[in-house]
Amino acid sequence: MNSLPALVRDRQICVCVGAGGVGKTTVAAALALEAARRGRRTCVITIDPARRLADALGVATLDNQPRRLAGDRQSELGIGDAGGLWAMMLDMKSTFDDLVERFAPDAEARERILHNPIYQHVSDALAGSAEYSAMEKVYELAEGKEFDLIVVDTPPSQHALDFLEAPQRLIEFLDSRLVRMLVHPAFAAGRFGFRVFQRGAQRVLKLIERVSGVGFLEDVSDFLLAIEGMSEGFRERATRVRSLLLGSGSAFVLVSGPQRRSLDDAERFLARLEQTGVPLAGVVVNRVRGWPDGGAPPRQVPDGASRPEAEAALARALAARGGEGFPAEDAARAAVDCVDRYASSVRRDLEVTEPLVEGSRRAGRFAVRVPELAGDVHDLEGLVGVAAHLFPDPDGR
Amino acid sequence: MSGPGQTLLERRLVIVTGKGGTGKSSVVATLALAGAQHGLRVAVVEVGLEEQIPGLFDPAAPPVGYPGREIHPGVTALRIDPYAALAEYLGLQIGVRGVVDLVFRNRAFRQLMDATPGWRELITLGKVWHLEQMRRDDGSPTYDLVLVDAPATGHGLTFLDVPRVAVSAVRMGPLRRHSGWVEEMIRDTQRTLLLPVALAEELPARETAELVERVREETGVAIDRVVVNAVAPAPFPSGLDDLDRHLAALPAETPLPGLPGPPVLAACAAHMRARHELNRHHLAEIARDTGLPLLVLPQLPEGVRNVADLARLAGPLLAAPEARAA
Ligand SMILES: Nc1ncnc2c1ncn2[C@@H]1O[C@H](COP(=O)(O)OP(=O)(O)OP(=O)(O)O)[C@@H](O)[C@H]1O
Ligand SMILES: [Mg+2]
Numbered sequence A: 001m002n003s004l005p006a007l008v009r010d011r012q013i014c015v016c017v018g019a020g021g022v023g024k025t026t027v028a029a030a031l032a033l034e035a036a037r038r039g040r041r042t043c044v045i046t047i048d049p050a051r052r053l054a055d056a057l058g059v060a061t062l063d064n065q066p067r068r069l070a071g072d073r074q075s076e077l078g079i080g081d082a083g084g085l086w087a088m089m090l091d092m093k094s095t096f097d098d099l100v101e102r103f104a105p106d107a108e109a110r111e112r113i114l115h116n117p118i119y120q121h122v123s124d125a126l127a128g129s130a131e132y133s134a135m136e137k138v139y140e141l142a143e144g145k146e147f148d149l150i151v152v153d154t155p156p157s158q159h160a161l162d163f164l165e166a167p168q169r170l171i172e173f174l175d176s177r178l179v180r181m182l183v184h185p186a187f188a189a190g191r192f193g194f195r196v197f198q199r200g201a202q203r204v205l206k207l208i209e210r211v212s213g214v215g216f217l218e219d220v221s222d223f224l225l226a227i228e229g230m231s232e233g234f235r236e237r238a239t240r241v242r243s244l245l246l247g248s249g250s251a252f253v254l255v256s257g258p259q260r261r262s263l264d265d266a267e268r269f270l271a272r273l274e275q276t277g278v279p280l281a282g283v284v285v286n287r288v289r290g291w292p293d294g295g296a297p298p299r300q301v302p303d304g305a306s307r308p309e310a311e312a313a314l315a316r317a318l319a320a321r322g323g324e325g326f327p328a329e330d331a332a333r334a335a336v337d338c339v340d341r342y343a344s345s346v347r348r349d350l351e352v353t354e355p356l357v358e359g360s361r362r363a364g365r366f367a368v369r370v371p372e373l374a375g376d377v378h379d380l381e382g383l384v385g386v387a388a389h390l391f392p393d394p395d396g397r
Numbered sequence B: 001m002s003g004p005g006q007t008l009l010e011r012r013l014v015i016v017t018g019k020g021g022t023g024k025s026s027v028v029a030t031l032a033l034a035g036a037q038h039g040l041r042v043a044v045v046e047v048g049l050e051e052q053i054p055g056l057f058d059p060a061a062p063p064v065g066y067p068g069r070e071i072h073p074g075v076t077a078l079r080i081d082p083y084a085a086l087a088e089y090l091g092l093q094i095g096v097r098g099v100v101d102l103v104f105r106n107r108a109f110r111q112l113m114d115a116t117p118g119w120r121e122l123i124t125l126g127k128v129w130h131l132e133q134m135r136r137d138d139g140s141p142t143y144d145l146v147l148v149d150a151p152a153t154g155h156g157l158t159f160l161d162v163p164r165v166a167v168s169a170v171r172m173g174p175l176r177r178h179s180g181w182v183e184e185m186i187r188d189t190q191r192t193l194l195l196p197v198a199l200a201e202e203l204p205a206r207e208t209a210e211l212v213e214r215v216r217e218e219t220g221v222a223i224d225r226v227v228v229n230a231v232a233p234a235p236f237p238s239g240l241d242d243l244d245r246h247l248a249a250l251p252a253e254t255p256l257p258g259l260p261g262p263p264v265l266a267a268c269a270a271h272m273r274a275r276h277e278l279n280r281h282h283l284a285e286i287a288r289d290t291g292l293p294l295l296v297l298p299q300l301p302e303g304v305r306n307v308a309d310l311a312r313l314a315g316p317l318l319a320a321p322e323a324r325a326a
Helices: A004-010 A024-037 A051-057 A071-076 A092-103 A107-115 A117-122 A129-144 A162-175 A177-183 A185-192 A195-212 A214-228 A231-245 A260-271 A307-322 A328-362 A380-390 B024-037 B053-057 B082-094 B097-105 B107-115 B119-133 B156-169 B174-187 B202-218 B243-248 B262-290 B307-318
Strands: A013-017 A041-046 A084-089 A149-153 A250-256 A280-288 A366-371 B013-017 B042-046 B069-072 B075-079 B145-149 B192-199 B226-231 B294-298
Touching: A004 A024, A004 A280, A013 A024, A013 A129, A013 A231, A024 A041, A024 A051, A024 A084, A024 A149, A024 A250, A024 A280, A024 A380, A041 A051, A041 A129, A051 A380, A092 A107, A092 A129, A092 A231, A107 A117, A129 A149, A129 A231, A162 A231, A250 A260, A260 A328, A280 A328, A307 A328, A307 B243, A328 A366, A328 B243, A328 B262, A366 A380, B013 B024, B024 B042, B024 B053, B024 B069, B024 B075, B024 B145, B024 B192, B024 B226, B024 B307, B042 B119, B053 B069, B053 B075, B053 B307, B082 B097, B082 B119, B097 B107, B119 B145, B119 B156, B119 B174, B156 B174, B174 B192, B192 B202, B202 B262, B226 B262, B243 B262, B262 B294, B294 B307
Parallel strands: A013 A149, A013 A250, A041 A084, A041 A149, A250 A280, A280 A366, B013 B145, B013 B192, B042 B075, B042 B145, B192 B226, B226 B294
Antiparallel strands: B069 B075
16 A cells, blocks of 8 residues: 555655645655654755755755754654755756766766857757756755655756656657758768658758858757767666666655646646556645644535524634624624635535546555645645644654 | 736737646636727637637637637637648648648658657747738738747747747758747847746746846846736735744644644644745745745636636736835
8 A cells, every 4th residue: 555654664765746836845844854853864856945945954955955954953853863865956058067067978078068159058948958958856865875865856848747758858869860860961871872762861961051050050959969879878877867767766756736727737647647656656746725623624515504594603603702892793794704704615615636546546656635724834834734634644753 | 019018918029937736728818908098909829739819808719729819809829730820831831732741741741840859839939920020911010019928838938949949950941941930039139029927936946047047148038027926915914923932832622613734723823924025035046036026816726717817817917016125
């Protein structure tokens, strides 16, 4: 059976995916915190956390290095000697530069790439590079074997699956025949003899040249020539990153919210799960408005009495306490109104998230709803609060 | 002078930007409706894969696609398909459409283009430029107002920054010249306005502040107000601001027919009040961090579904923006 306690106990990698703005970063950090409290050496890789949360985690600088939470903070949080909490803020640009450093065939090629005007413009926009950088960092840390568990937040991409497809897209780009043509026109023509293709490609090149002027293609070709040598190492690496992420030590957690768009995104993700081989362990539905006592909201407010009756009774009670001049009737009306509205939003959130939660449980995965809290989560105490909802049963601690 | 003195409908081009789900499409549709009601001929441009705006005018509307269609009297909507726009552009450049079609059928060309960043934004803005330039026989603009529902990925700025990058990366030729025209339009503070849409929540508030800062530092694009969408009304009527405390003060066992007990009533009220105060806090933060006046749009209980809902948002969207002391 999949469960969050089992996940943080047994796995080595946990990837949080989901649409932007649903609280992936918060959930990732809370999971990591709980894992650390349960005795594991845990590193959370966050992407673009709110500044105060980053400060609280002790990662105010973007230096791409895991930082261990100060010892006294750890003991306050109940993290014992066996466990430990590290956090890192991912600097996507620098990870990509690291990749160039590592895979450039020689120092000269490396410099050529890093200084090429095209690289400088595209490295952050190159299809999938942000997503790939995140995964690359996970791999590097996993290789280092310094941590028992790495929890990773994913970039706020259009769709939850973007990051998995990112390496493939990069490889396709590096491999595309047109790129080869640009790099080695003669080679491509002679060796492969794609005559038809060649005619097409020549046309494309001519066309691009006519529109863009000559210099541009030279820069592009220079850039491609420089990165071409990287392609082999990169491909091999990308394959390994992928098998690590899809392997038995990894678990994915899909994070959603009760908003229509994040639920739709979650559905799309689930629909494509089979094809991708992603080891999904379960779903966290974050910021679901909850009923105060944790039970079910009433079907209607008032329920079992008429509205005037209910308001009158409440007005009497308020008047008895409110003293002289307190507008008890107005207050009662406003209170019933407000509770009515809140109850209907709680019912709505429950209802729209039910298919996701039910579907997940039916498929043997966990599903946890985290209620919308009264304030934003920007400190460790806030994370402890979120963790308490993620792990309602304090077993295993 | 550009500034809050100029209303949103007095521009030629309004680019609506913001994080996904903040309400960009709703704001664009509302502006389009308001513009048409003021007698303007409005073009609405969508960029993403899905068409969202025509459905707000008519839930049964078939897709408008790239050629576009009038979806409401005075409102023409189109969805820019970058490949179609590129084919159109290249066809115009070389004069022979057939060659372009041949090239577009080439798989390697597709692969390369799919992986190449930047050109989609550039070609999209080029098409927007073209819409803004279009004239009728009598010389008047075909569209008085062009509204762009900018893509939600990344920062809206990358979208606007592409022509500048193109001008610096491409040394000569028609592409450079055309990018220059587009850039000129974007930076023309009389013609063009960037309109950010935020929510009164932590991350959208922060991202909006970052966007505004970058627009100021890196581009000359006019930005003179921020829309804060879907702001919930105060949970209690004025004068009863601490209603939750009054409820909390009631004895827990007070019998209340049909109602949950006082502790639950108080907890509901306290939660709504806390969320409301959080909203006010983020509103003040957006105002302080951007230094811009805000247009606050109310949260509609059922979401934005149709023309009637758009009409409800039009008033606050066209109102004089509120300057707020932090
Ligand atoms: N003022 C409002 N009150 C209530 N609901 C709103 C309001 N504005 C927008 N919404 C709802 O929020 C959701 C997102 O709105 P919309 O589609 O306009 O956002 P968007 O920024 O265009 O999103 P996307 O990034 O997906 O294109 C919709 O369900 C819409 O009905
Ligand atoms: Mg939209």
